[in-house]
Amino acid sequence: MTISFDSIRHAYPERGEVLRGLSLAAKPGEIVCLLGPSGCGKTTLLRLAAGLEPLQAGRIALGGETIAEPGREVPPESRGVGFVFQDYALFPHLTVEDNVAFGLRFVPRGQRKWRIMDALARVGLEAYAQSWPHMLSGGQQQRVALARALAPRPAVLLLDEAFASLDARLREQVRDDTLHVLQESGIATLIVTHDAEEAMFMADRIALMNEGRIEQLGTPADLYLGPATRFVATFLGEVNRLPARLRDGKVETPIGAIALGNRLPASGLPREEGAPVEVLLRPEGLRVLGAPSLEPPAAAAEGGTLAEVEACRLLGATTLVHLAVPDGQGGLLHLHARLPPGTWLQRGEQVSVAMDAERAFVFPAEAP
Known part of the structure; x- marks a missing residue:
């Protein structure tokens, strides 16, 4: 019943x-x-x-x-x-x-x-x-x-x-x-x-x-x-918080731009050009490229953003990588990425990162 x-x-x-x-x-x-x-x-x-x-x-x-x-x-x-x-x-x-x-x-x-x-x-x-x-x-x-x-x-x-x-x-x-x-x-x-x-x-x-x-x-x-x-x-899982702005129908973040498409819950976003918004990115949506220990090799990292490995921890089913990325304003963003088990990056290693737009969600910027 x-x-x-x-x-x-x-x-x-x-x-x-x-x-x-x-x-x-x-x-x-x-x-x-x-x-x-x-x-x-x-x-x-x-x-x-x-x-x-x-x-x-x-x-x-x-x-x-x-x-x-x-x-x-x-x-x-x-x-x-x-x-x-x-x-x-x-x-x-x-x-x-x-x-x-x-x-x-x-x-x-x-x-x-x-x-x-x-x-x-x-x-x-x-x-x-x-x-x-x-x-x-x-x-x-x-x-x-x-x-x-x-x-x-x-x-x-x-x-x-x-x-x-x-x-x-x-x-x-x-x-x-x-x-x-x-x-x-x-x-x-x-x-x-x-x-x-x-x-x-x-x-x-x-x-x-x-x-x-x-x-x-x-x-x-x-x-x-x-x-x-x-x-x-x-509530449904860990997210990376990325400050962003709306420009030319795209959302620009410190690690790249994404288009406002059907996969992005963009309702309620401000309409002004350059308006601040926030991107929430799942750790598995942060792609890590361009390290000698990773596949694909460094040549595939073109278009990514430079990041430095702060820590790498094996959690069983995944490997959690802590990364530092320039925020574009003189500071650093601390981000988490999840990689397959067995992948290992050394602290201080330089890598390239990019976003998977299907794991990125755009919301209005929170009030201070």
Whole structure:
């Protein structure tokens, strides 16, 4: 079933309004990530969907049927909504099997055992049915919480920072396992996270929230490659900030000029010739050329800008290079570039750099 939110507003006495007319929908089988900084209203939206908070304004519908509007609330247990909390909320005095069974109180006893084992099998924990929560790792506890939420076969599943308490290496494995379970379940899923990488890994679509509103909604590629605002560009990943000016339909920066094309979110830019703007450039969009240790060789560096290597660090999948480039005003710009692993540049080495316009985004200059 599709879950939809229409013009949702919500306020707390101590914080003021945290949701400001938000509208969103998630279709069956779709994973939508609510991404954004702390306090932007992500968890509040989940709690409203689950019936843990009374709806103050707007409408929430499931499969076209209203489940919440001001003055009328379907009880949480009757909504068909599963919830995986950040701390998993497992009962320490119950076995894994009994924890999963807790959500099946209204299922006929004859079907209950089969539903429990089916849910545990989905998350690969059928062998741990008689274990106690304290005997499990953090990743296993998270999967028990997921099995408990899936066992009643909800129409919608809600996950609130479900991977936040896991260490980095375990988090990657548990996220991957969870993604496969959610895709197989075929139900609409809303996941709250403040981790952009996690959202891009998990989501079919991302709703990037800021101050109670959706700043941009789209696929991970939409947001990463075509950010509508400076906030979106910076939240989805690291950027280099380049001062620039508009001249003859181009954006001139210290490392070259780019044309204002369809790939550049140029709406809202000043129209005056020579007006200041800012270019945000992804590290992978800063091409490093012309060093003896790089391919293509130095001859391919024509038209680039001279830069000096300040540091070079291997990060596993990529090599991060710190570069100093003249800013055209007597100072230096400190930029980051990402190169394939195994590439190595020495500190003080002279290289040439150029921009990939597809990874460059133009916005009005920020006020001082």
